[in-house]
Amino acid sequence: MQITQNVICLEALKYLSETTQHKCKTAIEIYQDKDGMRTDDINALAGQRGDKKGGDVWTSFYDKVKEVKDYHRRFSVNQGMPEQQNSEWFYQRAFESDKTDTLFSGEEDLGKRVDMLELFSAFLNIKKITTQRRTSFREATFVRLKKKSPDLEPTDPEVEQTVQKEFHELDYIEWLKTFDQFHDISRYAKYREKPYLEYLEGLIGYLRGFLLRTQPLVNVEQLEQQFEKEFEERWADRSIPGWQEATHKDKLFCLPSNKLFNGEAVMKSYQTGKQYKKKVSELQKLSFDEQKQLVATTEEEDKKVAQLESRSAKWHDLLSDTIIETLSFLQKKQSQTVEEMEAEREASDDDEDMSDGEDIGSGAEGEDEDRPIYNPLNLPLGWDGKPIPFWLYKLHGLGTEFKCEVCGNYSYWGRRAFEKHFQEWRHAFGMRALKIPNTSHFKEIVKIEEAITLYEKLKRDADEQTFRPDQDVECEDIQGNVMSQRAFEDLRRQGLV
């Protein structure tokens, strides 16, 4: 129940900090005295009366006393507010506003796991992506079969039969593992594709909301500013994986219709049509500046998609521990028998019964020791094995940014994430693009130039280490002088040894 308590406490803290800010604002307004009420009050204390009739300190004082008494006669219990609002009172209010019960779906289990089935089905409903997946599987199958029988034609029924037998649709677990690898999706399925844009917006909405629900104190606006800043930089130097090339430079792109095609044949047949000719003549009527404007619009279109992808990837990174936890949970469920599931459910029911009667803050902690610790922000673990508080994380400078050029100037926050990333897909992808094997020699190398230089040096070293008899074999002449075989041969040919 540690997690529930964690979320409840954070919610309470959020309530308290918001209330404090609200009170401070009111105090500032009172001191600024825009409505003049404070001045009136002070004047009244000094004996002045609002109606300008004569009076003194005492008459004003008794007037006030009468006013106060009247007020309390009319509103008996001060509208339900106690006379004094002390810290205890605010503490109680903070926990009264707890709504964690309704905050999470059953699958999310109070924020331990993500529940993204809806987004998964939105993904499956993007037709171009599903078709693309099947087509590439078919192509790979053909290549594989052709190795065995070189005369095979792509249209051979054997290819289709094998595809029928072996192809399986993407499942939830596979999708959850890979949904941040947007560069694997072809541009054709992205460019001016409303379903894809909506899917990305859904991803961002869910992940951002999930983080807010589990970590209500995190300053998301600040995070988002960081995301945007980084994105703009990476976009400017065209270093985002999958977006190095603009759509309008693709040879399957047709500017007059602002359309990206899936294959040459489809494009050719489109270009013989009437509609296309009309579009071309429209384009020709445009001025040079207007044509340039048209190209700029396609770039804007690219940027919009890339920006949404990069934002989703960032939220994904922040929640990666929760996503990994979800994956291992799902994989475990998949391998469990019905009996095991039943037994586990019963055990967890017992658990809840036991902790029901307990106060917040006093602990069921002992029971939770074996459970994975909830840590959506990848905070480092403290001495007690639990994530350190967010403010401490900031204090320790663990919010430090590490940029990696190989990853397309992607930023990693904190040493741990940075070190881990050398084995992860984004870095591996960058290295593959440079045609350099991602071996341990290249750990900690983030500059493309350095990676290339090192790779060349390693290749040279490897060359030198291979055995070349003319240089590496040592010979001795009659006097006992040691030299390489080549030198010996030279001397011998000249008749000197």
Ligand SMILES: [Zn+2]
């Ligand atoms: Zn990297």
